[in-house]
Every structure is written in C-alpha cells, then in structure tokens.
Amino acid sequence: MLGLGRLRRVAGEISSDIRSARDRDPAARGVGSIEILTSWAGVQALLAHRVAHALWDAKVPLAPRVISYGSRAVTGVEIHPAAQIGADFFIDHGSGVVIGETAEIGDRVTLYQGVTLGGTGFAPGKRHPTLEDSVTVGSGAKLLGPLTIGRNAKVGANTVVIEDVPAETTVVGNPGHPVRVEGKPVEGPDTDWIHLPDPIAEAIKELSARISMLESELAKARGEDDSSGSVTELRPKKGPSSAGG
Numbered sequence: 001m002l003g004l005g006r007l008r009r010v011a012g013e014i015s016s017d018i019r020s021a022r023d024r025d026p027a028a029r030g031v032g033s034i035e036i037l038t039s040w041a042g043v044q045a046l047l048a049h050r051v052a053h054a055l056w057d058a059k060v061p062l063a064p065r066v067i068s069y070g071s072r073a074v075t076g077v078e079i080h081p082a083a084q085i086g087a088d089f090f091i092d093h094g095s096g097v098v099i100g101e102t103a104e105i106g107d108r109v110t111l112y113q114g115v116t117l118g119g120t121g122f123a124p125g126k127r128h129p130t131l132e133d134s135v136t137v138g139s140g141a142k143l144l145g146p147l148t149i150g151r152n153a154k155v156g157a158n159t160v161v162i163e164d165v166p167a168e169t170t171v172v173g174n175p176g177h178p179v180r181v182e183g184k185p186v187e188g189p190d191t192d193w194i195h196l197p198d199p200i201a202e203a204i205k206e207l208s209a210r211i212s213m214l215e216s217e218l219a220k221a222r223g224e225d226d227s228s229g230s231v232t233e234l235r236p237k238k239g240p241s242s243a244g245g
C-alpha cells in the first residue's frame with residue numbers, strides 16, 4: 001500500500017535529486033530549488049518517475065504508465081515505471097533518454113541527453129543494463145542488454161556498449177572499448193580498434209584470387225597467353241595507424 005512512510009521516502013529522494021542537479025550541473029549552481037524543479041527537464045522526469053515507481057511498487061493500476069507517458073511528453077525522457085533508480089541520480093539536459101523496464105541504477109549516477117539503457121531480444125526477465133554507483137554515461141551512448149557497468153566507470157559520448165564494463169574503467173567507441181583503467185591509459189596489443197577485420201572484403205578478395213587462378217588454368221589449357229588480371233586491394237591502407245597500433 002501507499003503509506004506515509006513511502007511518501008516520506010519519496011519526498012527525501014526528491015530533495016536529494018534537486019541537490020544532485022546543483023552539485024553536478026555547473027549551470028544549476030546558485031539556482032533556487034523551485035527554479036530547478038520548474039526548468040530542469042531531467043529533474044522533472046526523475047521526480048515523475050519517483051512517483052510512478054512508488055505507485056508501481058504499490059501495484060496501483062494504470063496511473064504509473066500514465067505518469068510515465070505524460071513525463072515523456074513533457075521532458076523527452078522515457079523511464080519505465082518499473083526501472084530501479086538509486087539516490088542522487090541526475091539526467092543532464094534530459095531529452096532523448098530511454099531507461100528500460102529492468103534497468104537498475106545505483107547511487108550518484110549521471111546520464112547526459114540521448115542515453116539509451118535498452119534491452120536486446122524479447123525474452124522475459126532481466127534484459128536491460130545495471131549501472132553501479134557513481135557511473136557517468138556521456139551523451140548519445142547506447143547501453144544494450146543485461147550488462148553491468150562497474151562502480152565509477154565512465155562511458156564516452158556516443159559509445160555503444162554491449163558487454164560488461166569493469167569498475168573504474170572509461171570506455172569509448174563502437175563497440176565500446178577501454179581507454180582508461182583507474183585513470184591510466186590502457187596499454188597492450190589489443191588497442192587498435194581502427195583497423196578492424198572486414199570479413200566481406202576478405203571473402204571477395206579470396207574469390208577474386210580463385211577466379212584469377214581459374215582464368216590462368218583455362219588460358220593454359222587453351223594454349224593462350226595467360227592474360228588474367230591481378231587482384232587489387234579493395235581498401236588500401238594509407239598513412240600510419242591513427243590508433244598507433
């Protein structure tokens with residue numbers, strides 16, 4: 001049931017969410033609580049979610065989804081009422097954020113605009129990401145599936161993450177790969193993400209080589225000159241590796 005205790009807890013969460021906006025958005029420093037409540041879309045979306053989630057937990061029908069839908073229409077942020085969100089959460093700018101049904105978000109997490117915490121597949125059960133405490137996710141990043149982003153990890157803007165990210169690690173790119181662990185650059189042979197293998201180009205190259213070989217054999221059998229052309233590289237690499245690899 002929706003008791004006084006639950007309402008008191010929601011009120012406490014709302015007040016700490018406003019504090020988070022002030023702490024983490026330089027534009028919100030020195031701005032009053034009412035102004036933040038009325039002008040920060042990320043804060044409004046979270047406030048609406050706190051209410052929708054409390055109603056969802058209390059098994060109130062219809063209202064949680066209606067609140068979630070209304071909040072999306074006003075703020076551009078879509079949070080499923082069942083999603084679990086910890087304390088001091090902050091969505092900067094708001095618009096375009098999607099947080100799926102089975103997403104779990106720890107304390108002091110920050111998301112920027114355009115972040116998706118999305119599911120993969122239609123199987124029931126856990127299918128959205130888990131973000132541990134103090135994770136930051138840059139604008140436009142897509143985190144897909146029931147993966148875990150470890151404590152204090154950072155996800156770069158526009159990164160696509162499809163696997164777990166260890167704690168204290170910064171990932172960037174598509175697919176997301178570590179560039180820093182505990183603040184230090186990642187060393188090792190596995191850091192060249194620029195020259196990825198291209199299986200289609202490799203297959204075409206192999207077919208071209210076999211056609212050349214067959215043309216040459218045919219020419220020999222006919223007693224003709226071997227005039228088959230050589231295979232040219234489909235995508236010749238130019239200049240040094242930009243990844244340094």
Ligand SMILES: CC(C)(COP(=O)(O)OP(=O)(O)OC[C@H]1O[C@@H](n2cnc3c(N)ncnc32)[C@H](O)[C@@H]1OP(=O)(O)O)[C@@H](O)C(=O)NCCC(=O)NCCS
Nearest residue numbers: 112137138139154155156157158159170171172173179180
């Ligand atoms: C990922 C991020 C946290 C990195 O911070 P950092 O630890 O200071 O790391 P650096 O800036 O030194 O970058 C490390 C490497 O990753 C690359 N990189 C950084 N961010 C990247 C990104 N979003 N996509 C691809 N590569 C990125 C850098 O070019 C650098 O590469 P190099 O080692 O080959 O030179 C930061 O770049 C980022 O994307 N923050 C999100 C900010 C955001 O969304 N702001 C929205 C405000 S509205």
